[in-house]
Amino acid sequence: MSTFLEQIEQQLQVALAEGNLESLRPVLNDEYPADLADALERLDLDDQYAVFQLLEPELAAEVLNELGAETTRRILEQMPVAEVGALLDEMAMDDAVEILTEDVSPGMREALLDEMEPEDAAEVKRLLQYPPQSAGLLMTEKYVRVRAEITAGQALDHVRKVDDEVETVHDLYVLDNTHKLIGVVSLRRIITSPPESLVADIMETDLVTVPPDMDQEKVARLISRYDFLAMPVTKADGRMLGIITIDDAMDVLTEENTEDILRLGAVESAGLDQPYFTIPLWRVIRSRFGWLLLLFLADTLTGNVLRVFEDELSAVVALSFYIPLLIGTGGNTGSQTVSTIIRGMAVQDIHAKDLWRVLRRELVGGLLLGAMLGVVALGRSYLWDQNVSLALVVALSVVVICSWANLIGSFIPMLARRFNIDPAVISAPLITTLVDATGLFIYLMIARLLLGI
Amino acid sequence: MSTFLEQIEQQLQVALAEGNLESLRPVLNDEYPADLADALERLDLDDQYAVFQLLEPELAAEVLNELGAETTRRILEQMPVAEVGALLDEMAMDDAVEILTEDVSPGMREALLDEMEPEDAAEVKRLLQYPPQSAGLLMTEKYVRVRAEITAGQALDHVRKVDDEVETVHDLYVLDNTHKLIGVVSLRRIITSPPESLVADIMETDLVTVPPDMDQEKVARLISRYDFLAMPVTKADGRMLGIITIDDAMDVLTEENTEDILRLGAVESAGLDQPYFTIPLWRVIRSRFGWLLLLFLADTLTGNVLRVFEDELSAVVALSFYIPLLIGTGGNTGSQTVSTIIRGMAVQDIHAKDLWRVLRRELVGGLLLGAMLGVVALGRSYLWDQNVSLALVVALSVVVICSWANLIGSFIPMLARRFNIDPAVISAPLITTLVDATGLFIYLMIARLLLGI
Numbered sequence: 001m002s003t004f005l006e007q008i009e010q011q012l013q014v015a016l017a018e019g020n021l022e023s024l025r026p027v028l029n030d031e032y033p034a035d036l037a038d039a040l041e042r043l044d045l046d047d048q049y050a051v052f053q054l055l056e057p058e059l060a061a062e063v064l065n066e067l068g069a070e071t072t073r074r075i076l077e078q079m080p081v082a083e084v085g086a087l088l089d090e091m092a093m094d095d096a097v098e099i100l101t102e103d104v105s106p107g108m109r110e111a112l113l114d115e116m117e118p119e120d121a122a123e124v125k126r127l128l129q130y131p132p133q134s135a136g137l138l139m140t141e142k143y144v145r146v147r148a149e150i151t152a153g154q155a156l157d158h159v160r161k162v163d164d165e166v167e168t169v170h171d172l173y174v175l176d177n178t179h180k181l182i183g184v185v186s187l188r189r190i191i192t193s194p195p196e197s198l199v200a201d202i203m204e205t206d207l208v209t210v211p212p213d214m215d216q217e218k219v220a221r222l223i224s225r226y227d228f229l230a231m232p233v234t235k236a237d238g239r240m241l242g243i244i245t246i247d248d249a250m251d252v253l254t255e256e257n258t259e260d261i262l263r264l265g266a267v268e269s270a271g272l273d274q275p276y277f278t279i280p281l282w283r284v285i286r287s288r289f290g291w292l293l294l295l296f297l298a299d300t301l302t303g304n305v306l307r308v309f310e311d312e313l314s315a316v317v318a319l320s321f322y323i324p325l326l327i328g329t330g331g332n333t334g335s336q337t338v339s340t341i342i343r344g345m346a347v348q349d350i351h352a353k354d355l356w357r358v359l360r361r362e363l364v365g366g367l368l369l370g371a372m373l374g375v376v377a378l379g380r381s382y383l384w385d386q387n388v389s390l391a392l393v394v395a396l397s398v399v400v401i402c403s404w405a406n407l408i409g410s411f412i413p414m415l416a417r418r419f420n421i422d423p424a425v426i427s428a429p430l431i432t433t434l435v436d437a438t439g440l441f442i443y444l445m446i447a448r449l450l451l452g453i
Numbered sequence: 454m455s456t457f458l459e460q461i462e463q464q465l466q467v468a469l470a471e472g473n474l475e476s477l478r479p480v481l482n483d484e485y486p487a488d489l490a491d492a493l494e495r496l497d498l499d500d501q502y503a504v505f506q507l508l509e510p511e512l513a514a515e516v517l518n519e520l521g522a523e524t525t526r527r528i529l530e531q532m533p534v535a536e537v538g539a540l541l542d543e544m545a546m547d548d549a550v551e552i553l554t555e556d557v558s559p560g561m562r563e564a565l566l567d568e569m570e571p572e573d574a575a576e577v578k579r580l581l582q583y584p585p586q587s588a589g590l591l592m593t594e595k596y597v598r599v600r601a602e603i604t605a606g607q608a609l610d611h612v613r614k615v616d617d618e619v620e621t622v623h624d625l626y627v628l629d630n631t632h633k634l635i636g637v638v639s640l641r642r643i644i645t646s647p648p649e650s651l652v653a654d655i656m657e658t659d660l661v662t663v664p665p666d667m668d669q670e671k672v673a674r675l676i677s678r679y680d681f682l683a684m685p686v687t688k689a690d691g692r693m694l695g696i697i698t699i700d701d702a703m704d705v706l707t708e709e710n711t712e713d714i715l716r717l718g719a720v721e722s723a724g725l726d727q728p729y730f731t732i733p734l735w736r737v738i739r740s741r742f743g744w745l746l747l748l749f750l751a752d753t754l755t756g757n758v759l760r761v762f763e764d765e766l767s768a769v770v771a772l773s774f775y776i777p778l779l780i781g782t783g784g785n786t787g788s789q790t791v792s793t794i795i796r797g798m799a800v801q802d803i804h805a806k807d808l809w810r811v812l813r814r815e816l817v818g819g820l821l822l823g824a825m826l827g828v829v830a831l832g833r834s835y836l837w838d839q840n841v842s843l844a845l846v847v848a849l850s851v852v853v854i855c856s857w858a859n860l861i862g863s864f865i866p867m868l869a870r871r872f873n874i875d876p877a878v879i880s881a882p883l884i885t886t887l888v889d890a891t892g893l894f895i896y897l898m899i900a901r902l903l904l905g906i
Binding site: 004030032034156159160163169170187188191192206208224225226227229246247249250251253254257258260261262264265266267272275276277281284285288289291292293295296297299300302303306307310313314317320321322323324325327328329331332333335336337338339340342343344347349350354357358361364365368369372373376377380384428429432433436437440 | 484485487609613641645659661677678680682699702703707710711713714715717719725729734737738741742745746748749750752753755759760763766773774775778780784785788789790791792793796800803810811814817818822825829830881885889890
């Protein structure tokens with residue numbers, strides 16, 4: 001809770017002002033990593049490293065994990081390589097992989113691997129072979145493995161012995177002598193079963209496992225779906241590679257959601273996954289300008305459409321007064337559809353094969369919404385201009401544009417998914433921009449036909 | 454994984470066609486609740502209840518939890534009240550509360566409470582007193598409680614004896630004789646400590662707890678932040694009320710993210726939190742029409758602005774060709790900012806007190822983006838119309854509109870938060886619509902001043 005954080009911040013301010021940081025050592029080492037990380041993020045650059053050095057290695061490793069990429073990089077740059085290597089050894093190896101791939105240069109990565117304990121370095125190197133965003137990179141090999149032939153009592157003793165070396169003891173993984181996963185048994189089951197019962201008799205054999213190249217978001221949704229605390233990762237032949245724990249799954253879901261929300265707003269999310277105020281402004285500009293420029297250029301199409309209908313617009317000046325209203329309505333309808341479809345795909349309610357079903361549904365929805373809004377438009381336009389034909393043009397345009405926006409807003413994200421593009425990249429503003437130009441065309445064509453100009 | 458689901462679906466199709474559902478009973482009762490729920494959602498209405506009846510009570514309760522509101526309601530309607538009451542007894546009480554508040558009528562709720570075991574009904578009634586969306590509604594009172602004076606060995610024996618209904622045994626909660634929470638000790642710690650050590654000596658006393666009226670999303674983010682498997686809920690005086698488990702926290706985060714994405718797209722999310730295809734179309738229309746209408750009416754402002762500048766628009770016809778382009782750019786810039794700010798607030802990087810810092814940052818960002826895009830606009834306009842003054846008007850408008858959109862896009866969500874309105878309700882389309890009218894005004898005022906018309 002934020003009260004912890006405020007306490008730490010206050011104590012840090014006082015200690016820094018008085019110049020006796022050292023006195024804080026016992027206090028800091030008693031805090032939660034996430035709170036310490038937040039407090040560090042808010043300090044001046046010069047103080048960050050000084051405070052970080054006060055932390056015990058195990059805690060320091062956890063804090064490093066919670067820090068944003070920018071701060072991590074700055075702290076690691078100031079630290080002797082050997083110390084960084086030792087810190088990485090303290091971490092869960094999937095976290096070490098994250099730092100080695102995202103926060104340090106490739107040259108530095110090699111140097112650090114040399115400094116790490118050979119066994120850890122070997123695990124990291126194995127993990128580094130998996131593709132970006134894959135389950136493999138989230139894995140830890142430090143889980144409890146037991147044989148099916150031992151008893152519950154023996155399994156409990158085994159847990160006691162390996163405690164220090166593993167990340168979690170909630171589930172025990174039962175492997176055969178070819179290292180194949182044949183069962184899972186929870187610690188709860190081990191404890192509540194008679195000590196002499198065989199693991200083989202109490203283990204769960206209906207297993208859900210994932211391959212190491214599965215997308216991380218998919219794995220996270222499976223963990224959430226089945227209410228697991230960890231998901232085993234196996235090779236195609238059933239051999240056990242490691243486990244992915246629920247805390248990592250939660251982090252993945254949070255990151256994916258950030259990505260979706262930013263992309264829906266046409267912000268490229270790469271490099272923005274850290275606290276708002278710590279992102280350098282130039283990086284924000286870079287993440288936003290590309291999309292803005294592309295959309296700007298696409299929007300110049302609307303100018304072209306208007307030029308094509310120059311005669312109509314000069315003949316009936318009032319036509320131009322409805323332009324922002326109509327493209328606005330098209331854009332809003334499109335945004336609604338994109339949000340709905342993208343969310344439906346993210347939580348896996350909508351699959352690629354559902355394309356036609358989705359289009360039919362959205363077309364009907366668009367027609368209904370358009371009809372309801374068309375009635376309002378008819379009234380509003382007539383009140384404004386007292387021109388029945390014009391009011392009919394506006395109302396009919398609303399109906400067609402709403403239906404069209406619904407179709408585009410569902411078709412394009414689903415098409416993206418088919419080509420394995422993250423549908424959120426096809427952001428709401430892109431759909432809006434597409435609907436702008438095409439909606440204008442629809443409106444002015446209807447005007448040309450109905451008004452006979 | 455979907456393979457499980459496909460297997461179930463196939464087997465169901467065959468059994469339903471052959472009319473011997475009964476033969477599936479053992480198979481179904483061996484499946485995961487989430488898979489069964491998905492398979493049920495895809496069946497015809499008539500078959501759903503027939504299949505559901507084959508499930509053992511415990512599994513049936515879990516499946517009910519995973520089903521969408523619509524299907525849950527349909528199944529419960531067909532079931533004798535006494536059976537529903539028994540099913541609710543099987544559930545974690547926070548899940549029973551969810552069904553009783555969201556899926557049945559108030560009258561039905563009373564009838565069901567009468568059918569439940571008195572102890573469970575009493576727990577549900579206690580939980581029902583907490584406000585909607587509050588931590589209290591996610592709580593279970595079925596956790597492991599121990600005294601500080603007992604030994605690790607005694608604690609382990611206690612876990613062995615503990616009720617089947619206890620939801621999780623990963624953490625043991627240490628209460629004093631006034632029922633105050635004084636410590637937490639993990640089962641792992643209990644197992645690995647010498648059996649004769651006192652719980653008082655091995656328990657963690659630096660506790661993070663939440664009050665029962667805290668917002669569910671906040672609690673979920675705290676659970677994720679501290680990598681907890683469960684969060685204790687206490688009264689202001691420290692007395693223990695219950696725990697919230699990580700699987701519920703994950704569900705809350707997923708729901709909140711759905712809500713944010715839909716609201717950002719101007720879709721009111723109430724009632725839409727269920728699989729895409731199972732939501733009746735009329736409900737989708739209802740969730741979308743309100744916002745569309747409001748935005749439509751707001752967008753009629755643009756018509757008023759244009760009418761004010763009718764003289765300028767007739768004098769320089771080319772002015773109107775830039776209208777969609779300029780309001781499009783303003784809308785896109787605004788969407789980017791809204792997405793960034795809303796996400797920053799959701800993950801608690803941005804607090805209400807940061808208002809001025811945020812506005813300053815977004816103003817500078819808007820000016821920079823506007824300047825870069827303004828250069829492009831200058832060139833594009835000059836190529837089109839060969840009119841230097843007009844090109845300058847367009848370019849300057851881009852700069853001012855981008856800055857303005859950035860300000861509006863950050864100010865309004867932050868204002869909403871101050872008044873305790875979910876900032877995502879102030880959706881991207883609303884900001885876009887606001888920027889439409891004001892952006893037009895900015896553009897045409899600049900035209901009036903610079904072109905001297």
